[in-house]
Amino acid sequence: MSIKTAQESGLALCPKCHKLNDMKQSADNNARILCSRCCGMFYPRKPYSLQYTLAWNIAALIAFIPANIYPIMILYSMGIGEPNTILSGIGEFIDYGLYPIAVIIFTASIIVPLIKIIGLFLLVYRVHTGVRLRPDKHSKFYHALEFLGPWSMLDVFVVALLVAVVELGFVTSVSAGPAINYFTLTVIFTMIAANSFDPRLLWDKKQGSKNAKEENDD
């Protein structure tokens, strides 16, 4: 193995300013280090990364249930309210024949949160056990998850816009439903979960098992 990591050389990278710092006294991963360039405290690896990711992930999964049960917006026309959940809103688009929009909303508000939650569970599991761990593939997967995160807010912004624009008194008006709270929480929780996952753990685990194998061979 030709590539050395900074950690093995007794160095640690500041996550904010990308300055390499000497890990002076100990090689302990949970020791706080003061960055010599930006004067911020940081850890060589995010502490309890897997535990935090798992916890935020479970919270996101729980919040995702009421987000789909309760109506996300209520359309009033002539004084009669018609509640819409996320799924029934998508169904409406399909009824009108607007398939591209239906696909965009379905991707942003159902598929992306689910893929993020399931994907992070998978990553945490793989890093914890080291079973069939392929760091190159998995780190690409992680970056895709991180990139997709904010796009789930789409539905929230659409509801916010509709509430503001469609305000024609008795004739038609739109008001937000309770699901929007839970849905936003889902998105925020998955974003924090993705942020607390440390992709460097993938490589550490692989390197660790490889080193152990080499020792066994000797």
Place this chain on the structure above:
Amino acid sequence: MTKIKNTKQLIACQQCDALYDTPVLKLGESAKCTRCGSILAERKVDSIERSFYWSLAGIMLSVPAILLPIMGVTLVGQYHHASLLDCILALIDNGFFMIATLVFLFTLAVPVVRLLGAFYITYSFKFNRLKPSLLHFFRAYHHLDNWAMLNVFMLGIVVSMYKLLDDTELSVNMGLLAFILWLICSTMASSALDQDYVWQELENKFVD
């Protein structure tokens, strides 16, 4: 453990922690990690100048983008329009304070603060007013990296237009143009800013 060279001659990948010698890059070149493929370091062309002007334009555009109405609807003779600020106020009227706060943060506060931050940093570089406090300032600037969602809001505008197109008469206002320009300016301002260069200059000046 081998003897460590000067840490300035080394660079580590942010994503997988692999250690490399600092590459010598020409303007416009970037170096990639051989193990995970993420970008190690890059030198952007004309970074300070470009970022300065993009952020200046963005700051000027932010006022019309926030205050001018983005779109309006007409239905049985009644007309109503709304701006970005109206969205937040409508949510407050509805009693959704948490959503109002978050929409305010993601689409208004964070982009504006980021533009002001980029402007302040590039201004200090352009006119040689570097202060040690910039180290802390630039560090704080990076905390906001993930939380600007103007592009998502743009897609939201498009989707809600389709939604309204069916049963109302939709009209597009000047606010939409301002918003699109604002989105372009803020994206360009943050992508043109060369972080490695800023950190290097600040370090050479104040840390050593």
